Amino acid sequence: AQSVTQPDIHITVSEGASLELRCNYSYGATPYLFWYVQSPGQGLQLLLKYFSGDTLVQGIKGFEAEFKRSQSSFNLRKPSVHWSDAAEYFCAVGASGSARQLTFGSGTQLTVLP
Amino acid sequence: EAGVAQSPRYKIIEKRQSVAFWCNPISGHATLYWYQQILGQGPKLLIQFQNNGVVDDSQLPKDRFSAERLKGVDSTLKIQPAKLEDSAVYLCASTPTGTGVEKLFFGSGTQLSVL
Numbered sequence: 586a587q588s589v590t591q592p593d594i595h596i597t598v599s600e601g602a603s604l605e606l607r608c609n610y611s612y613g614a615t616p617y618l619f620w621y622v623q624s625p626g627q628g629l630q631l632l633l634k635y636f637s638g639d640t641l642v643q644g645i646k647g648f649e650a651e652f653k654r655s656q657s658s659f660n661l662r663k664p665s666v667h668w669s670d671a672a673e674y675f676c677a678v679g680a681s682g683s684a685r686q687l688t689f690g691s692g693t694q695l696t697v698l699p
Numbered sequence: 700e701a702g703v704a705q706s707p708r709y710k711i712i713e714k715r716q717s718v719a720f721w722c723n724p725i726s727g728h729a730t731l732y733w734y735q736q737i738l739g740q741g742p743k744l745l746i747q748f749q750n751n752g753v754v755d756d757s758q759l760p761k762d763r764f765s766a767e768r769l770k771g772v773d774s775t776l777k778i779q780p781a782k783l784e785d786s787a788v789y790l791c792a793s794t795p796t797g798t799g800v801e802k803l804f805f806g807s808g809t810q811l812s813v814l
Contacts, residue, residue, distance in 0.1 A: 589741075617801060619800075628790070628805050628806065629742070629790070629805045631803075634801065636801060679799065679800035679801070680800075685794075685799030686744055686747060686755065686800065687732075687744070687800050687803060688744070689741030689742050689743070690741050691740055691741050692739070692741050
């Protein structure tokens with residue numbers, strides 16, 4: 586069965602600092618990988634996704650993620666964080682095949698200090 | 700293009716009462732999902748429909764939860780009777796025919812509070 590681990594429950598960074606959110610997955614084949622962001626009271630917004638090809642994926646809002654098969658990781662990065670990036674971030678892995686589903690991690694809450 | 704519509708936006712009930720949520724996916728989307736998101740956790744899949752058939756309901760607490768998609772379009776999720784631990788946001792999502800999670804669209808969710 587597929588699973589996702591986000592080791593960091595809460596991360597605090599200063600505005601302008603760089604950011605890396607960790608994500609490790611478990612899946613038997615090449616996974617579909619996603620990062621979503623959720624602000625309080627809001628729905629899930631897709632930041633970026635990886636299916637195949639280039640292992641460095643660019644997303645919206647200046648985010649990028651790198652797929653590392655050897656480490657079963659898909660970490661999210663941003664070179665300079667803005668106060669508006671404060672939110673909860675979810676990594677998710679998708680199954681291929683007829684019963685395609687998303688399995689989410691437990692999330693990382695990001696706080697941005699002025 | 701209209702998004703995934705869900706109603707109501709908020710619902711407050713007392714334990715042991717029943718409640719129903721409604722979802723209207725994007726037109727033409729054959730696959731529909733219901734997710735439960737408890738505060739502080741990631742969304743968890745409850746049930747997946749393909750048209751009006753159930754693909755996976757292995758994580759649906761069938762003693763109290765039920766869901767249907769009779770005409771392969773909109774769907775309802777019901778809880779009867781509700782428990783305190785059912786307090787969560789219930790998210791509906793859909794994907795176009797012939798695609799999978801690579802084109803998943805989420806609704807804004809229904810926030811349920813069970814008192």
